Amino acid sequence: MRDLALLPKAHLHLHFTGSMRVTTLADLAAQHNVRLPEALVDADPLRLPATERGWFRFQRLYDAARACVRSEADMRRLVDEAAADDAAEGSGRLEIQVDPTSYAPFVGGITPAVEIVLDAARVASAAHGIEVAVVVAASRMRHPLDARTLARLAARYAGEGPGEVIGFGLSNDERRGDTAEFGPAFDIARRAGLAAVPHGGELLGPDHVREVLRELVPDRLGHGVRSAEDPHVLEEIVERGVALEVNPASNVGLGVYHESSELPLRTLVAAGAQVALGADDPLLFGSRLVAQYEMARTVHGFSDGELAALARSSVRASRASARTKSQLLAGVDAWLAQPDPAEPVIRSEMDNPVTVG
Incomplete structure (x- = not known):
């Protein structure tokens, strides 16, 4: 089968701290004299209810x-290693x-923190041949006024290229x-041309998805898998x-699903949903981006055409x-046009390899 690490793709759901390598976490903990919970460094993917x-x-x-x-x-x-x-x-x-x-x-404050990440994203993009852009996120655990402050800050650095929000x-x-x-924080962001990308539909079901659609008017939904439980919401x-x-x-x-096989990936795709696979927090869940595509292939039986x-x-x-986008899409087409290594090859009379499809 074709190498999924060579399949051009975009990664749209990766959290800053959660992107960290375990080795990096151990280095930083030693440097700052922080004692880490064993669950962060035992190489065992987190499994919680x-x-x-x-x-x-x-x-x-x-x-x-x-x-x-x-x-x-x-x-x-962290930014450099995530990009690499x-x-x-x-x-x-x-992103x-x-x-x-x-x-x-x-x-020295939230503004320097954002500027550091943006500058690091520009540097990492050039160093590793990848575009790294940034999503600024608020937390549901804080006051909605804090979210408005972050939305205004994000709006100052709005763009589409490397090192922009x-x-x-x-x-x-x-x-x-x-x-x-x-909602008002997302209104601020939307007026600045930023994509609305809230989380929803993971821990809570389709009713919550419906609420997020109504109140935050998302362009993308972080997770959203449980929309599959209500055909009307998915529609x-x-x-x-x-x-x-x-x-x-x-x-x-x-613990949203007990096993990968329970994930309604086929249901979402069959309904016509635009699905972008992501790794979320590799530090805690033990797998990065390609592993998500491998799961689609091995667990859900996606063909190379479907993975493309x-x-x-x-x-x-x-x-x-x-x-x-045009360059990446052309790369996907080129990946799919390559012969499948798993297919048998015979020789023509001229000794040129011929793939048997």
């Missing part, structure tokens, strides 16, 4: 990792998500906060053209320029 207690444990582990990122150098290292890892897996476009609030105390998100436990109260997503950032490993890790369609979907759902 989809309960408030399960989320609480996930959040504590995430916070423990985030506590190791304490300087501009640390932040730059994505480039090695065929990603030509990474990494960051809430600058957590890193602000170490670098392309979207505004809303993350953390979907069961927290009043979705409608975050609305398709009609609106809302892309779904589907993260198989984290859905299993957080997923890659195209990720590119089209990105906020990359028309030129970048």
Whole structure:
């Protein structure tokens, strides 16, 4: 079968701290004299129940990792390594998500924190041959006024290229906060031309998806997998053209589905939804981007043609320029045009290889 690491694709759902390599986390913990929970360094993917207690444990582990990122150098290292890892897996476009609030105390405020990430994204893009853009995200755990502050900050750096802010998100436990109260923040972001990319439809079901669609008017939905539970909600997503950032490993890790086979990937694709596979938080869930495509291939039986369609979907759902999209889509076509190594090869009379399809 064709090498999925060579399949051009876009990565639209990757969190800043969650992108960290385990080795990097260990280095930073030693540097800053932080004692880490064993679950962060034992190389065992996180498996939790989809309960408030399960989320609480996930959040504590995430916070423990985030506590190791304490300087501009640390932040730059994370962006550079995320770009390098994505480039090695065929990603030509990474839209990494960051809430600058957590890193602000170490670098002089939320504005310097955003500027560090943006500059690091520009440098990493040039170094690794990948476009790295940024989604600024607010948290449901904080006051909606904080979200408006972040939306205004994100709007100042709006663009579509490397080292620019392309979207505004809303993350953390979907069961927290009043979705409608975050609407004004998304209005601010939308007026600046930013994509609205809130989380929704992972821990809560289709009713929550419907609420997010109504109150936040998303362009993309982080997760959104549980829209498959209501055909009417899924139909609305398709009609609106809302892309779904589907993260198989984290859905299993957080107990939304017990096994990868339960993920309704086929249902979403068959309904016409625009699906972009993502890794979410590789640090905690133990797998990066290519592994999500491997899951689609081995667990759900996606052919190379169907995997190429997923890659195209990720590119089209990105906020990359028309030129970048065209280049990546051409690369997908070229990948699919290559002979499948698994197909038998015979020799013609002229000793030229002929692939038997």
